[in-house]
Amino acid sequence: MSDTKVVTRFAPSPTGFMHVGGVRTALFAWLFARKNKGTFILRIEDTDKAREVAGSIDHIIESLKWIGIDWDEGPDIGGPHAPYKQSERLDSYKKYAQILIEKGLAYPDPYTSEELEAFRKKAEVEKRPFLYRDYRPESFRKWDGTKALRFKTPEIKSYKWTDAVRGELSAGPEALDDFILIKSDGYPTYNFAHIIDDLEMGVTHIMRADEFISSTPKFLSLYDALSIMPPVLVTLPPILGEAGTKKLGKRDGAKDILDYKKEGYLPEAMLNFLAFIGWNPGEGDNREVLTKEEIINFFDLKHVQRAGGKFNEEKLIWLNKEHMKKLSQKEIEKNIFEYLPSEIRNPKLIPVIFDRISKWSDVKEMVAGGEFILFFKAPQINKIKLIYKKTSQEKITENLKLAIKSLESLSDDEFITEKIKEVLIKIADGLESRGELLHPVRYALSGKDQSPDPFIIASIIGKNETLSRLQKAI
RNA sequence: GGCUCUAUCGUCUAACGGUUAGGACGAAUCCUUCUCAAGGAUUAAAUCGCGGUUCGAUUCCGCGUAGAGUCACCA
Numbered sequence: 001m002s003d004t005k006v007v008t009r010f011a012p013s014p015t016g017f018m019h020v021g022g023v024r025t026a027l028f029a030w031l032f033a034r035k036n037k038g039t040f041i042l043r044i045e046d047t048d049k050a051r052e053v054a055g056s057i058d059h060i061i062e063s064l065k066w067i068g069i070d071w072d073e074g075p076d077i078g079g080p081h082a083p084y085k086q087s088e089r090l091d092s093y094k095k096y097a098q099i100l101i102e103k104g105l106a107y108p109d110p111y112t113s114e115e116l117e118a119f120r121k122k123a124e125v126e127k128r129p130f131l132y133r134d135y136r137p138e139s140f141r142k143w144d145g146t147k148a149l150r151f152k153t154p155e156i157k158s159y160k161w162t163d164a165v166r167g168e169l170s171a172g173p174e175a176l177d178d179f180i181l182i183k184s185d186g187y188p189t190y191n192f193a194h195i196i197d198d199l200e201m202g203v204t205h206i207m208r209a210d211e212f213i214s215s216t217p218k219f220l221s222l223y224d225a226l227s228i229m230p231p232v233l234v235t236l237p238p239i240l241g242e243a244g245t246k247k248l249g250k251r252d253g254a255k256d257i258l259d260y261k262k263e264g265y266l267p268e269a270m271l272n273f274l275a276f277i278g279w280n281p282g283e284g285d286n287r288e289v290l291t292k293e294e295i296i297n298f299f300d301l302k303h304v305q306r307a308g309g310k311f312n313e314e315k316l317i318w319l320n321k322e323h324m325k326k327l328s329q330k331e332i333e334k335n336i337f338e339y340l341p342s343e344i345r346n347p348k349l350i351p352v353i354f355d356r357i358s359k360w361s362d363v364k365e366m367v368a369g370g371e372f373i374l375f376f377k378a379p380q381i382n383k384i385k386l387i388y389k390k391t392s393q394e395k396i397t398e399n400l401k402l403a404i405k406s407l408e409s410l411s412d413d414e415f416i417t418e419k420i421k422e423v424l425i426k427i428a429d430g431l432e433s434r435g436e437l438l439h440p441v442r443y444a445l446s447g448k449d450q451s452p453d454p455f456i457i458a459s460i461i462g463k464n465e466t467l468s469r470l471q472k473a474i
Numbered sequence: 475g476g477c478u479c480u481a482u483c484g485u486c487u488a489a490c491g492g493u494u495a496g497g498a499c500g501a502a503u504c505c506u507u508c509u510c511a512a513g514g515a516u517u518a519a520a521u522c523g524c525g526g527u528u529c530g531a532u533u534c535c536g537c538g539u540a541g542a543g544u545c546a547c548c549a
Binding site: 011012013015045047048050051109113116120123124126127128129130131147148150166169170171172173174175177179180182183184185187189190191194209210211212213214215216217235237238240242245246247276277278280282283285286287288289303305306307308309310312314315316317318319351352354355356388389428433434435436437438439440441442443446448449450451452453454 | 475476477478479480481485486487488489496497498499500507508509510511512513541542543544545546547548549
């Protein structure tokens with residue numbers, strides 16, 4: 001490790017909501033900064049006015065905060081390298097553009113968009129990659145700001161570089177072209193702006209997804225032209241959609257990360273899950289349910305994957321439940337109650353519900369599905385269903401009477417799950433099979449083929465209601 | 475089409491060049507249990523193919539195959 005302090009950044013463009021791919025990129029950059037006691041910067045790359053979506057920045061900030069990512073410098077909190085929105089840093093880009101112009105390494109694009117389109121078509125027909133530099137003008141005019149400013153690639157050659165995850169990477173000269181530095185609207189392109197910003201903000205490690213590998217030679221040639229030492233490049237594997245092999249993007253239905261919040265996922269579960277797509281602690285540690293602090297502690301570049309990973313919702317659901325189990329009873333109750341109608345907010349219901357959900361919004365579905373109606377309304381009883389296997393009707397009636405008798409002997413204070421179970425099991429064990437008693441009792445109380453056990457139901461609905469339902473069944 | 479990247483159970487993945495290729499999700503079976511859920515146990519399931527280097531290759535190299543990325547006045 002060098003003595004330079006690690007500085008990483010997440011630089012989204014405000015073009016809509018954040019999906020899991022974006023959050024994962026942010027997460028890795030953040031984890032690396034936190035692990036190395038470095039600085040994490042949030043920078044907004046708002047240089048495409050046409051694609052900008054109002055409210056995106058707030059949405060991005062809310063998404064990152066929800067999952068537990070914080071930043072040391074950013075548009076909302078400022079910092080030593082402010083401003084943190086590219087649209088407010090135009091002077092910087094102009095300054096470096098001027099340096100390139102003076103070196104003869106930048107020139108105005110003389111073509112119209114129609115002309116460019118024709119060049120591109122021609123290349124496509126000829127099954128060649130389109131290279132603007134094939135059409136580079138012989139002599140450069142003076143740039144007046146009304147035309148796009150292009151970078152004159154100083155040397156067309158192959159590039160080799162080292163990626164912290166992928167190792168040695170290379171590209172042929174075809175990867176190099178005279179790309180646009182500043183658009184005709186005065187805003188810089190990503191290709192130019194991110195290099196200047198990273199330089200001025202002291203970024204030491206650039207983490208980004210693998211779609212940037214093919215443009216890396218362009219960046220490298222610009223670093224060369226400006227005599228800048230490039231930061232460490234870290235390529236992250238893509239997150240693939242669950243169904244296919246394609247990179248997960250908004251068009252394939254990638255969800256807004258805040259939708260997961262709405263669905264009642266825990267942010268620490270989502271963080272845990274995202275950290276494990278494309279990374280793992282490796283070596284002997286097989287644990288997968290980790291806290292934020294543990295993940296920071298374990299995080300390293302060595303175990304970042306090269307291949308893409310699929311977004312597996314099943315595993316997210318499991319992980320969410322695992323994190324739910326770590327919560328205190330109080331927290332569990334609070335979250336479940338939020339989705340429960342006030343008339344059935346009985347603390348005794350919590351364990352019954354908790355075993356049957358893996359995210360908070362499942363409670364809502366249970367309510368909608370009528371799962372709880374049995375707890376506050378006596379069910380309709382179907383005589384046939386009261387019968388346990390081949391037991392006679394008389395026997396069932398007799399057993400229900402026995403149950404009533406023994407439950408009556410319990411005082412109100414004793415009418416708790418454990419006591420009820422003790423009493424009923426004692427009778428049931430004296431019978432040919434426990435089901436002869438437990439089935440009719442459970443059915444009489446619930447009116448359902450499938451339900452929680454009779455002991456917990458009885459304790460929740462109380463002594464009076466229990467006896468009344470059993471009586472009714474008889 | 476050019477350039478480039480990637481490749482271990484269905485999925486996420488582990489494994490100084492030496493392991494009966496390990497774990498987790500999911501699945502199946504069993505136990506527990508009147509039912510459901512939860513819990514416990516067990517099982518099935520993988521090194522893309524062909525060469526090469528090596529005493530020895532999941533691991534290194536080459537070729538092939540498959541998938542992906544990119545070739546914008548988008549990032």
